Structure formats: C-alpha cells, structure tokens
Amino acid sequence: xxxxxxxxxxxxxxxxxxxxxxxxxxxxxxxxxxxxxxxxxxxxxxxxxxxxxxxxxxxxxxxxxxxxxxxxxxxxxxxxxxxxxxxxxxxxxxxxxxxxxxxxxxxxxxxxxxxxxxxxxxxxxxxxxxxxxxxxxxxxxxxxxxxxxxxxxxxxxxxxxxxxxxxxxxxxxxxxxxxxxxxxxxxxxxxxxxxxxxxxxxxxxxxxxxxxxxxxxxxxxxxxxxxxxxxxxxxxxxxxxxxxxxxxxxxxxxxxxxxxxxxxxxxxxxxxxxxxxxxxxxxxxxxxxxxxxxxxxxxxxxxxxxxxxx
Numbered sequence: 001x002x003x004x005x006x007x008x009x010x011x012x013x014x015x016x017x018x019x020x021x022x023x024x025x026x027x028x029x030x031x032x033x034x035x036x037x038x039x040x041x042x043x044x045x046x047x048x049x050x051x052x053x054x055x056x057x058x059x060x061x062x063x064x065x066x067x068x069x070x071x072x073x074x075x076x077x078x079x080x081x082x083x084x085x086x087x088x089x090x091x092x093x094x095x096x097x098x099x100x101x102x103x104x105x106x107x108x109x110x111x112x113x114x115x116x117x118x119x120x121x122x123x124x125x126x127x128x129x130x131x132x133x134x135x136x137x138x139x140x141x142x143x144x145x146x147x148x149x150x151x152x153x154x155x156x157x158x159x160x161x162x163x164x165x166x167x168x169x170x171x172x173x174x175x176x177x178x179x180x181x182x183x184x185x186x187x188x189x190x191x192x193x194x195x196x197x198x199x200x201x202x203x204x205x206x207x208x209x210x211x212x213x214x215x216x217x218x219x220x221x222x223x224x225x226x227x228x229x230x231x232x233x234x235x236x237x238x239x240x241x242x243x244x245x246x247x248x249x250x251x252x253x254x255x256x257x258x259x260x261x262x263x264x265x266x267x268x269x270x271x272x273x274x275x276x277x278x279x280x281x282x283x284x285x286x287x288x289x290x291x292x293x294x295x296x297x298x299x300x301x302x303x304x305x306x307x308x309x310x
Contacts, residue, residue: 001130002148003100004076006090007034011105011117013048016058018117023065026072028251029272031129034073038080041073042066071250074152077187101126134267143178145270146246151188153248157282160244160259161198165213170260180220190224196285198241199231199295206297210307221303231295239291252278
C-alpha cells in the first residue's frame with residue numbers, strides 16, 4: 001500500500017510553493033514516502049532553497065515543515081555516492097530496486113518513471129496511491145501488505161484483540177512467520193515487534209507463552225529483532241478493545257476482519273490511517289495508559305531464542 005519516491009532536493013526546494021504543495025502530498029497516510037536519498041535529504045532541500053534565493057520568512061516555513069515531516073522522509077537503505085550528482089544516484093538505485101517514480105527537475109535525461117513536480121497529481125499513473133483496499137486473508141497476502149511499513153518503521157505495534165499463537169485459536173502464526181521471512185531478506189533495520197492482544201481467562205500464563213512462543217518462532221526472527229507480547233484488559237466503562245491495527249512511528253493501517261490467515265475465499269479491508277490518529281491509538285498501548293490496562297507480565301522473545309518476562 002506504500003510506495004517509495006525519489007525526490008530531487010532541488011526540484012522540491014527551489015520554489016516555496018512547489019515545496020509546500022509537494023511535501024503535503026507525502027506520508028504513510030497518503031500512500032507515498034520520500035526516500036532518504038541522500039541520508040541528509042532535508043539539509044539538501046534547505047540548501048537548494050537558499051541557493052534559489054527563497055526569502056527568509058519562507059525559509060523558516062520550509063525548515064519547520066521539514067522538522068514536522070520526519071515520518072514522510074524514510075530510510076529505505078539506499079546507497080548514495082556523494083561524488084556523483086543526485087540524478088545519477090537515483091537512476092542507479094532505480095535500476096537495482098525500482099522507485100514508484102523519480103521526481104526531478106524538467107529537461108534532464110532520465111527514465112520512463114521520471115516526472116516533474118507539476119505532474120504530481122492524484123490522477124497521474126505514477127503518483128496515484130491506494131489508501132484502502134481488500135487483502136486476501138492468506139499468510140503471503142497479509143505479509144505482503146504489511147511488509148513495507150514494517151520494514152521502514154523503527155517501531156511496530158500489531159494490535160489484534162484475538163491474536164493467539166495457539167493453532168486452535170486461529171492461524172495468526174502463519175502471517176507473522178511470512179512477515180518475519182520478508183523482513184529477514186529485506187532492507188529494514190532491527191526493531192522490536194510488539195503484539196497487543198486482549199486478556200481473557202483461557203490465555204496461557206506468561207511462562208507458558210514464553211516457552212511455546214519461542215519454540216514457534218525459533219530461527220525466524222531476523223538478527224537484532226525481538227518479539228514482545230502484551231495482554232491488555234478493558235477498563236470498566238471505557239473503550240471497547242475490538243479494532244485491529246498495525247501501528248508504527250510512521251503511521252498505521254486499520255484492519256477490518258483481523259490478522260489471521262483464514263483462507264483465499266476471505267478478505268480484510270486494510271485502510272491507511274491519518275498520522276496523528278495512528279499515533280493517538282499507539283498511545284493506548286503504552287505503560288501508564290488510561291484507555292486499557294496491562295494484564296500481567298509481558299513476554300519478550302529474542303533472536304537467539306531466549307526469552308524474558310517483564
């Protein structure tokens with residue numbers, strides 16, 4: 001559901017109106033992410049604006065908007081040669097792992113996936129984005145839909161009140177295994193994947209969850225990753241714990257029917273959430289939350305198979 005765009009700093013930064021219009025079109029909630037090419041992409045945009053003579057009052061606005069757009073500019077683990085110009089770098093990376101499009105200044109020799117800032121409208125085939133869709137409820141389809149946001153995010157919270165690693169309680173394990181396999185072979189950085197579910201009387205105690213969970217994901221966690229399992233209970237008179245989400249520091253996806261792989265004849269609606277909304281929901285699942293209450297101890301499974309109860 002998310003697409004990566006290479007955006008030339010001079011193409012977006014040299015004109016304030018272009019910058020203002022274009023930066024607002026990106027973000028996980030818009031289905032588009034700007035590739036951090038180079039790592040200090042924001043600095044290059046500011047330099048381009050200064051070199052173009054953007055007035056100080058507009059410069060202040062550009063700097064502030066960039067500061068508030070950290071969730072829009074994302075590290076996709078791209079290589080950048082500072083001895084070559086930006087477009088050469090973008091074209092080389094595009095040949096290795098294609099962007100959805102390369103947004104650059106007009107009049108340059110590029111490729112079929114190149115476009116100019118003025119072309120960036122929802123109706124353009126290279127810029128149109130899917131923000132809601134039905135996902136077939138197989139392990140592979142669910143993992144494919146979640147891979148990009150899970151790979152590029154620093155923090156991942158999977159929220160499903162019915163999540164259960166026991167095979168008698170639904171096939172939640174298979175999508176998780178498929179997602180971990182993609183993360184192991186992909187471009188993401190190490191992180192904790194936190195899973196939040198609803199507590200009830202038949203849930204196994206933390207010690208059993210640690211033992212059985214570690215066995216089920218043995219050898220599957222990529223190096224540096226860990227899996228954390230949290231049980232939550234509803235607060236009397238408070239919010240119902242029913243909705244399903246995948247939430248990250250970049251945004252989130254609301255998931256209709258849940259994250260279990262129930263077969264190719266069923267589908268679940270996946271809808272990208274507004275950034276601020278997604279962060280508000282994430283805050284329901286932190287220590288000290290007043291929306292839900294932590295139920296007992298959490299379990300952490302490390303990449304070497306060891307476990308911690310905390």
